[in-house]
Amino acid sequence: MTTWAVMRRKIVAAFGINGTMGAKTSRSVHAENYIRSEDATQRSYMYLETEAMEADFLDEDLVKEVVNTIYKDWRTVGLSLNLSTEEIQGIEAKCPQEKERTVEMLRAWQRKGTGYDTISRLAEACRSCHFDELANELEQGLVDDIMLSIAIKIGHNWKVLAKTLRLDTKDIEQLEDFSEDKQPYQMLMLWRRRQDRSVDVLGALAKGLRESGLPDLAYDLVQGVTDEILCKLAMLIGGSWEKIALHLGFTEEELEELKSDKFFETATILNMLTKWRERHDYTRDRFGFLMEALRACDLSNLAELMEEERHRMEQSKKVALSAKTEEYPEYAKDKDFGGFASPLVEGFIDPPPRLRPEFVGMQKGIQGYRNSCYLDCTLFSMFAYNGVFDLLLRRTQGQGDLQEYEKVQKTLRESIVNPLRMNGFVRADRIFQLREHLDQLGTTKGLMSEEKDPEEFLHTLLSEVFKSQPLLKIRHGANKAVDESNIHQIFLKKDESLTLPTVEQLLLQSFQEHDLKLVEAPSCLIVQMPRFGTDYKMYNRILPSLQLDVTNIIEDYPRQCTVCGNLAVFQCSECKTEEALEYTTLIKNYCEDCFQTMHGGTHRKHHKPTTLTVPDHFLTEFFSKTMEKGFSELVVNEHHQRLLTPKLMDLFAVICIKSSHYVAFVKAGREKDSEWVFFDSMADMQGDKHGYNIPQITHLKDFLKWVDMDHIKARIEGKQLTEIVERLLGDAYICMYSEKLRTGAALHSVGISVEDFGGFASPLVKGFIDPPPRLRPEFVGMEKGIQGYQNSCYLDSTLFSMFAYNGVFDPLLRRTQGLGDLQEYEKVQKTLRESIVNPLRKNGFVRADRILQLREHLDQLGTTKSLMSEKKDPEEFLNTLLSEVFKSQPLLKIRHGANKAVAESNIHQIFLEKDESLTLPTVEQLLLQSFQEHDLKLVEAPSCLIVQMPRFGTEYKMYNWILPSLQLDVTNIIEECK
Structure with missing residues (x-):
């Protein structure tokens, strides 16, 4: 079944489509010659004959489905699969039952060797025997004729599409062994073969075509039944969906199966529509058939609405095609944007720690040009006063990166970010240069002039160009699947009692309703409000939370009891706040005693709580100090409160949209009381349509008062909201949060000096030292190796084994920090390399304080407690180092x-x-x-x-x-x- 993650992505995508289509790819003469020269049967039997692409075999569920459909005509299908009459007779003699014979026939066919694309061969045989519905089901809506048609149209763009469809470099290199006219088709066949049966391949290919800059081809592929159409239908059909499903050809059994999936109704309807689109006979008009079903179920008004929507999209295609027929005017490098200086700034410039007065006023910030406001606001929010994305500016180009990587990175760093931080202004031509580079990649079309969404730009920049680790990993409770993304779109049921919800309320509610959990605390959390496009907003106003407490939505993260503050062991989703306060948390956690007190003998006694889990190492640390062990109550309480510190994230930017224009509210610094500014890249304009925009930055001196709940409610009741506050509350589109900065105690703060370890020399060694190729006699004897201290033997022995004479783990010492890595990454890596591994290999000795420094860094991460003093297992340390810090690929x-x-x-x-x-x-x-x-x-x-x-x-x-x-x-x- 299609997972909730896929449902959610489709619903998000549906309201992010702006309707502008690119030019339709024409058939090349060479491709048409290919059509004429190839026999239709031969075209269906193209295979990759490399060892790396071996034949796929049918799984048991698929075999069962095929057998139940064809068993009465298995002989005909077998002959279509090129089995001989003698082989058919042998199967008849061997197996007494028809279904057994069918299974044996399929086995015999597969044993003969069928090429790499088993599914296509079987589907073709089924179709030739008039099992069209089964063939469509096998090919999931992508029959060979469609694949060939797409292959012809994409032509030389097939490599861009291949990368979008997540085929790797090795696959592409092997595909290049085919003649040029066959490469696109072979790529599509390979991709289809690799898709899991649960994947909506028709929708996935359409999405890939859109993201590869071929929206017209994507539209034609689904015959106008786009994801946007399906998602809007899913939200409008309501209770009539079962009747429509029956009209579309679903059986009662299939309906029951659809309803058994624990999705909310909209997702179930979307699942049904997606399955229908996938299996519908492509020779019959998909869109027309769907409209017939709506009218047959008394939904004529909805059918008319969808037809108008389709007409709008068709018109958009015509407009786009017309625009493409004119040569796009080359950007004039000397165009006058007001004559303002915007020099390049080389190197790396850190963000200003606080607001600089000279950066406030007109002609400040980033100058807008040609619908660039979405990009201007996103870049200003990401980089002006925050360093959470700076790793994008520093990471060196890797082997798998795009050829344009350094060009894009250099433009972003030296033409935009550095000048913005040093001079407070970036001229529009600098942004236009970045748009040119991104447009040339071909992953997102229209970047030169069209209006886009911030999430489209973020996807292009983070995923396509910099290929950074996704910021978010979210586990879905129902099936334990982990969804990776850079932005979290809030989906939830509207609570009519909320007149001014906060971002924290909505985020927690959405996670609770859909049983979601963050797998780990993110370094940056980008939250998209529950609004779609420029028209629909679930709430008229939303108050951005200055701080997000994400403790309750992180997997296995220790929580405090809501009542007494002790370690919670239960979460009760059924509990409601007794005081019925509108703005209190939705998630209630209890220790065992408080749960019994709050539920025993009351109307809550039937509540069914969820048991909370925490890592074993945390429990060991938590109960290491108790009054039974002789510690005072004060010491125990302080110890517990230190370990139960909530996980907080700070708001640093709010991107707003109104009437298709984006503006931003940005925090100028990382301190709690840092000032806020309002940024508009097109605040004013000089001259007529051939003039230039004037950006503006406004100092918001009363911002902290604006986001105070009591103050805002009073202003709303008195109808005293200013226009700019109304924009913040009513137009918020994306909120950006960063991890709250942590500070750790230095070694000297706990009273430890070098002399406590014998005063032996243990100098830092910079660079990269290879392991000795053989034993060095001077490294043998007393005071050699790694000096132990406070139960560190598990760590000393593990590090010595990993690094002293072996280089298998050396990539950990060399990998540059990525966007999804911990803030402490470079600190841990530098300590490990320069304080421990290099000295061990060069001098044969590492003093204990160097190891203690590493333990201190790891202890501050909070993933494995008591690393400063307690004895641990090597596997605990290895897991912390490899998985938590370096996020390396699992070894096994x-x-x-x-x-x-x-x-x-x-x-x-x-x-x-x-x-x-x-x-x-x-x-x-x-x-x-x-x-x-x-x-x-x-x-x-x-x-x-x-x-x-x-x-x-x-x-x-x-x-x-x-x-x-x-x-x-x-x-x-x-x-x-x-």
Whole structure:
């Protein structure tokens, strides 16, 4: 089934489409010759014959679906699949039942070797035997004729589309082995083959075409039944949807299956419509058939509305096509934008720590030009006074980056961000230069002149150009799927009792309603308000929260009891605030005692709470100080409150839209009491339409008063809101929040000096030192290696093993910080490299305070508590270092045979039945036995395999002795390894 994440993305996309279509790609003469020269059957049998692209095999569910449909005519289908009459007769003799014969026929066909695209071959055979509906279901709306038609139209643009569809560089290189006229078709076939059966491939390809700058082709692909149309229908159909579904050809059983998915109604309707679009016979007019269904179900008005919408989109296509027939006038480099200076500024300029008075007034900020307000406001919000996105300006170009990467980065840094921070002004031609670079990428069309949405620009910049890690990872409770994105769109049911909701209220409500959780605390949270396009706003006014408390929506994050402030163990979603206050939190957490007190013997006794979980290491740290252990109540309370600090994020920008014009409210600094400014890139204009815009920055001296709830409510009741405050409350579109800055205690603050560690020299070593190729005699003896301190042996031994003489983990020391990384990333990396690894390799010794410094940095992250003093396990440290800090790819991917699920980890713990006959087993024996017993397979050969022995804690060992294998032969436990 299509997941809620897909539903949400479609609904968001539907209201973000501005209706402007690009030019339709014409057929090339070469492509038309290709059509004439190729036999239709041959076109359906093109395969990739490389080892890397082996044949796919039908999964059990798909086989069952096929068997149930064709079993009465399996012989005809078998012959269409090129099985011989003798083979058919052999199957008849072997199997007594028709369905068994059908299964055996499919197996025999697959054993013969079918090329890489099994699905297409089977669909073609089914269609030739008049099983058209099954064929459409197999091909998910993308039959070979459609694929070929698209291939012809995209022509040389196929590589752009391939990247948009997430095919990797290796795939593209292999596809280039085909002749040029076949490359587009082969790319599409490869992509379709790789899609999971749950994916809406028709919609996914249409989306890919749009994002690749081919909106007309996307529109034609779905025959006018766009995501926008489907999403609007889903929200307007309401209770008539089941009747419509039956008219569209769904069975009663399929309806029950649709209703069994725990989506809210709109998502269920969208799921139904998407499935219909996918399986509808493409030779019949999709849009017309859908309108017939609406009218048959007494929804003629809705059908007329959709037809008007389609007419509007068709007109947009004509306008776009007309515009494209004229040569776009080249930008005049010497065009007069008022003659204001806007010099390039090289290097890296940090954002100003506070508002600079000379940066306030007219002709300040970023000058607008040709519908650039969406881009001007987004860039000003991201960079003027905040450094959370500065990593984009510093990261060096990688092997997988676009060729234009450095050009875009240099323009952004030296023409826009640095001048904005140093001089307070950026002339419009500098922004236009960035738009030119981005437009040339081809990922988002119309950047030279058309109005776009901030989220479109952010997607292009973050995902397409800089390929940064997504800012957000959100887990969906129903299916545990993790959705990655850069912006969170708030979806929720409107609460009519709220007259002035806050962003925090709406965010928490949306997470609670849809059972969502942040997998980890983000460094930046970009929130899109519940409004769609320029017309619909769920609430007339929304108050931006200066601070977001996201504690309750982070997975496994320790929470305080709402009543007493102790560690909470339950969350009760059914609890409502007794005082019925409009602006209190929706999420109630309780410790065990307070839950019983608040629920026992009351109207709440039937509430069903959710049990909260926290990491084991946190519980160990939390209960390390109790009055039973001799600590005073004051010390215990302070200890608990320190560990139960809420996770807060600070508002630093609000982007607003009204009448298709964007403006921004931006915080000038990172302090709690920093000033705020209002920015408009087109506040005024000099001259006529051939003149230039004048940007303006206004100092908002009373901003903090504006966002005070009591003050605002009084002003609303007295009808005393100023125009600019009304814009903030009524036009808010996107709110940007950054992680609240943390500060850690320095080493000397806890009274530790170098002399406490013997005063041995342990100088920092900069750069990158390779591991010694062999043992160095001077590194042997006392006071060599890593000096221990306060239970650090687990960490000392792990670091020595990882880095002293081996370079397998050296990429951790070299990778530059990415956008999704922790703020402490560079600090941890620098300490590890220059204070520990380099000195260990160069001098053979690391003093304990260097390790303590690393422990301090890791302790401040809060992911693993008590790293400053308590003994931990090597696997805890490895997980913190590899997964939490460096966010490296897991070393191991292990497939479980029973359910085909793939588990990712850095360490493999050996679990197995003890073999009493083994007195001295080897590591290889135990590893292979454990994989065999549990039907496990390595998905790929790992670069490093860390194996944990079958022992638990310090007490239990399965075997008294285990012989480490100097070499592991893992050939037999790697998937498809020959």
